[in-house]
Amino acid sequence: MHDHRWAQDVKDSVRCVGALLALLLLIDCGSGRFTLLRGALWLALALLLFLVLCPARVSAGENWLASRRLLRERRIRTDLLVSVRYLDGVSQPLRLLDAFGARVEIDPDVLVHNPQLWHRLEKSARRSAADGLLLCGQTALRRLSARMDRECALAVFKVSGLE
Structure with missing residues (x-):
């Protein structure tokens, strides 16, 4: 996907x-x-x-996430995440790092607008945390999860006419 x-x-x-x-x-x-x-x-x-x-094309599968720019693709194992953090700057991209040293930087808006990508990432990140690999990033994931919940609630209110 x-x-x-x-x-x-x-x-x-x-x-x-x-x-x-x-x-x-x-x-x-x-x-x-x-x-x-x-x-x-x-x-x-x-x-x-x-x-x-030109935006990066973000895709995900079972236990992996990739970000493809014009000349290069970066791929990480999401079930082996060791770090998830927001970077400084205007857009505040999310940097994900796996146990093999591979890293991917993605715009959090991509996850907000594509809940299926977020679901895959969150599921694998939970597995990494349970295995004791995810040492840095619980706060960033909670922050992103709260944003996802907020956006979902706003969408429900908008569809139901309660905004």
């Missing part, structure tokens, strides 16, 4: 990059300063922005 919103997120990234490129080229052509070199520069800038905006 994988992130079902990934394709839409990629399309949104392409739209954003395309709009920026079109705007830059339009301004350049309107000012009369457009050259092939400047066009190539704007194209390179747009491609760089796409590399930044």
Whole structure:
């Protein structure tokens, strides 16, 4: 199973990059300063922005979780988790580390919007904790679990018209 919103997120990234490129080229052509070199520069800038905006594709299976970017895939064993923690920053990605030293960084929103991915991760993380492997991360998992419960309750209220 994988992130079902990934394709839409990629399309949104392409739209954003395309709009920026079109705007830059339009301004350049309107000012009369457009050259092939400047066009190539704007194209390179747009491609760089796409590399930044393109989301990782998160997928999970029985006892594993993977995050695939454009050039690389990282995979961990979720039944052998030793650490789960939030990283500093604006988006606060979640870093998962397994007993073999493999690590994956994912956006917690991916788990919020894909409960089946969260269920698989939580089930394996519980097994890791029960086996005594998960030494660092109980707080992060509880925090994420509380967020999942809150989002689920809000969705129920919204569907029932009680928001």
